[in-house]
Amino acid sequence: MAATDTMTAETPAETPATSATTPATAEQMRYIAAQAADARVNLEIETEGMTLNIGPQHPATHGTLRIIAKLDGEQVVSADPVMGYMHRGYEKLAEVRTYPQVTTLINRIDWLGSFANEVPFILAAEQLMEVEAPPRAQWIRTILFELSRIANITLFLGDMAVQVGAVTPVFFAFRDREHVLNQIEAATGGRFHPNFDRIGGLKDDLPAGWIGETRSAMRKIRRFCDEISELVEGNEIFQARTRGIGVIPAEVGLAYGLSGANIRASGVDWDLRRDSPCGLVHDQVDWKVWTHPDGDSFARFWVRLQETREATRIVDQLLDGIPGGPIMAKVPRIIKVPAGEAYVETENPLGLMGYYVISKGGLVPFRVKIRSASFSNVSITPWLLKGVYVPDIITILGSLYFILGDIDR
Amino acid sequence: MKRLSSPETTEATESAEPETESAETEAAAQADPEALALVERAQQRFGDNLAGSHADEHGVVLRVARDSWADLAQWLKDEGFGLFNFLSAIDWMISPFGRDMDSAVDTALGSSAATGTGDSDGDDDGNDDDGSDDDGDSVVEEAEGTGLAGGDSRFQLLARVNDVNSHRSVIVKTDLPEDDLRAPSWVPVFAGADWHERETWEMFGINFEGHPGLSHIYLPGDFEGNPLRKDYPLLARKVKPWPGIVDVELMPDEGDASDSDQGSDEGDGEASAADEEQS
Numbered sequence: 001m002a003a004t005d006t007m008t009a010e011t012p013a014e015t016p017a018t019s020a021t022t023p024a025t026a027e028q029m030r031y032i033a034a035q036a037a038d039a040r041v042n043l044e045i046e047t048e049g050m051t052l053n054i055g056p057q058h059p060a061t062h063g064t065l066r067i068i069a070k071l072d073g074e075q076v077v078s079a080d081p082v083m084g085y086m087h088r089g090y091e092k093l094a095e096v097r098t099y100p101q102v103t104t105l106i107n108r109i110d111w112l113g114s115f116a117n118e119v120p121f122i123l124a125a126e127q128l129m130e131v132e133a134p135p136r137a138q139w140i141r142t143i144l145f146e147l148s149r150i151a152n153i154t155l156f157l158g159d160m161a162v163q164v165g166a167v168t169p170v171f172f173a174f175r176d177r178e179h180v181l182n183q184i185e186a187a188t189g190g191r192f193h194p195n196f197d198r199i200g201g202l203k204d205d206l207p208a209g210w211i212g213e214t215r216s217a218m219r220k221i222r223r224f225c226d227e228i229s230e231l232v233e234g235n236e237i238f239q240a241r242t243r244g245i246g247v248i249p250a251e252v253g254l255a256y257g258l259s260g261a262n263i264r265a266s267g268v269d270w271d272l273r274r275d276s277p278c279g280l281v282h283d284q285v286d287w288k289v290w291t292h293p294d295g296d297s298f299a300r301f302w303v304r305l306q307e308t309r310e311a312t313r314i315v316d317q318l319l320d321g322i323p324g325g326p327i328m329a330k331v332p333r334i335i336k337v338p339a340g341e342a343y344v345e346t347e348n349p350l351g352l353m354g355y356y357v358i359s360k361g362g363l364v365p366f367r368v369k370i371r372s373a374s375f376s377n378v379s380i381t382p383w384l385l386k387g388v389y390v391p392d393i394i395t396i397l398g399s400l401y402f403i404l405g406d407i408d409r
Numbered sequence: 410m411k412r413l414s415s416p417e418t419t420e421a422t423e424s425a426e427p428e429t430e431s432a433e434t435e436a437a438a439q440a441d442p443e444a445l446a447l448v449e450r451a452q453q454r455f456g457d458n459l460a461g462s463h464a465d466e467h468g469v470v471l472r473v474a475r476d477s478w479a480d481l482a483q484w485l486k487d488e489g490f491g492l493f494n495f496l497s498a499i500d501w502m503i504s505p506f507g508r509d510m511d512s513a514v515d516t517a518l519g520s521s522a523a524t525g526t527g528d529s530d531g532d533d534d535g536n537d538d539d540g541s542d543d544d545g546d547s548v549v550e551e552a553e554g555t556g557l558a559g560g561d562s563r564f565q566l567l568a569r570v571n572d573v574n575s576h577r578s579v580i581v582k583t584d585l586p587e588d589d590l591r592a593p594s595w596v597p598v599f600a601g602a603d604w605h606e607r608e609t610w611e612m613f614g615i616n617f618e619g620h621p622g623l624s625h626i627y628l629p630g631d632f633e634g635n636p637l638r639k640d641y642p643l644l645a646r647k648v649k650p651w652p653g654i655v656d657v658e659l660m661p662d663e664g665d666a667s668d669s670d671q672g673s674d675e676g677d678g679e680a681s682a683a684d685e686e687q688s
Contacts, residue, residue, distance in 0.1 A: 084627035256601035270573035371495040379604040
């Protein structure tokens with residue numbers, strides 16, 4: 001398994017993404033070359049290929065993603081994800097539903113962080129209607145947006161360890177995620193599908209005592225992060241299974257449209273919450289965007305762990321300063337959106353999520369293009385899985401972190 | 410297997426390599442002059458092939474001729490838009506089905522708009538003036554019917570790219586003639602366009618020349634038709650009445666309006682009157 005500097009036809013770097021220029025770090029290139037060398041050894045001894053079918057029902061696929069992996073020995077020659085087992089056709093269904101009804105659909109896209117799905121759509125509709133939510137609604141929106149992020153990513157933090165063989169952390173994740181879900185339920189009435197965001201504001205104000213309880217929930221989440229950090233992050237086996245596995249150079253990740261923690265783990269310092277704030281109040285609080293230069297599975301885990309901590313900080317600060325006032329702007333009871341086009345994207349738990357809404361001036365949108373994060377994030381897998389070992393497929397899929405509803409829409 | 414030696418995990422804020430060309434300031438990213446300069450450069454680069462453009466505080470929309478679609482991708486990448494965001498299409502045809510099985514309230518309120526019931530005029534080309542009778546609240550000053558940066562064909566390709574260094578973004582479009590639905594593929598420039606083009610091919614029936622393998626991505630392999638085309642019926646609505654009908658309740662002052670009115674204009678007027686009194 002000696003590393004060589006030469007590339008062969010088997011290298012992942014042969015795909016169009018990197019053919020022009022590959023300013024990946026020398027370390028990353030050496031890693032890719034080492035994998036290529038391994039693949040070449042297998043070719044020389046002429047092992048017989050086989051096809052390994054992973055899924056559609058497989059614990060590591062978080063749903064119904066199927067991966068057809070062609071193997072040569074223990075290594076993947078090509079991997080072909082097959083999706084659509086859960087395709088629900090939301091873009092078509094949205095064309096026959098009124099704007100308030102559409103939010104019911106889009107709650108089911110990323111079902112672990114449902115509230116965050118509603119936000120960009122509502123913001124796009126507000127942009128078309130030239131309505132702005134009152135400050136109090138914007139703050140509460142941002143708090144719920146970050147709570148969705150925590151509810152989503154805590155599960156990843158436990159689940160990632162399961163993918164590499166440690167079962168315990170996922171129980172901690174489910175235990176502590178409950179605190180956040182309780183707060184979401186207390187505020188919105190829905191544990192998983194709040195359907196709480198409205199054009200022009202929010203459905204309801206916060207219940208009494210909610211702020212204090214949320215503060216205590218944030219403390220519990222921070223303790224959970226510390227536990228995960230002790231149990232998993234520094235664990236030697238975990239590091240051996242994740243470091244250097246599934247390295248994504250920044251240029252390749254960008255060409256495939258990776259976003260969120262996946263691209264920040266490749267050293268790209270880009271977060272829409274900070275860089276293109278739109279309708280949310282992240283710019284009012286002090287927080288930090290975390291990046292990691294490695295681009296491997298461990299980096300993706302590490303960035304998400306820091307982001308969860310950062311999200312609790314954001315929530316804590318926002319809870320301090322919720323302004324008073326109404327929670328709904330003046331909007332007509334029957335929502336008719338003026339003709340026009342709007343695209344709004346936000347930094348959702350899984351990455352960049354956007355809605356391209358076209359209205360012709362009626363009760364229903366003319367066309368809704370849903371840009372979901374996982375679809376682009378998973379589209380890199382044919383490139384990324386080429387040349388890896390079979391157990392690393394699961395590590396890489398786990399570290400990319402997708403929700404099937406977010407792929408299939 | 411060889412592992413990467415990774416640096417300290419305590420602090421890792423600076424991106425490793427793409428820091429070089431981030432000369433743009435964040436303040437300039439939102440400003441109009443920056444957007445206008447981009448449109449200007451596109452004008453110089455594509456000349457007459459830049460068929461339309463639109464710039465406002467929400468961003469830039471460029472529309473090019475189909476011949477320049479492939480060049481556009483490379484130009485965008487050279488301009489610094491390294492992140493491929495999405496690629497899709499728009500079918501500007503008015504749906505011949507409307508919203509199937511709408512309630513009486515829906516039809517009364519929505520009939521003036523393009524989303525109305527059944528489209529009695531049968532006018533199906535994408536750029537008609539179906540919405541002309543509620544022009545009052547139109548905010549689009551471009552060509553009627555085909556949105557920002559204009560356009561005159563039924564099908565339009567729609568894509569978006571971002572610049573992660575200077576935080577700019579741009580939406581691009583191109584018109585496709587209805588009898589010749591094909592466009593050059595973006596895959597050689599943006600590898601991530603692969604799946605998006607497969608989805609667009611499947612949903613709209615648009616061919617991408619140079620794509621490594623157009624095949625079904627969501628739908629079964631033997632599926633016929635292009636579901637996101639407006640003339641593809643939503644069968645669920647045909648076989649089962651829309652349960653949402655019962656959700657729409659009349660307000661006392663609207664009940665008589667929708668009972669009495671036959672013409673859409675009256676119903677519309679009532680609706681906006683009701684809108685204004687609503688808090």
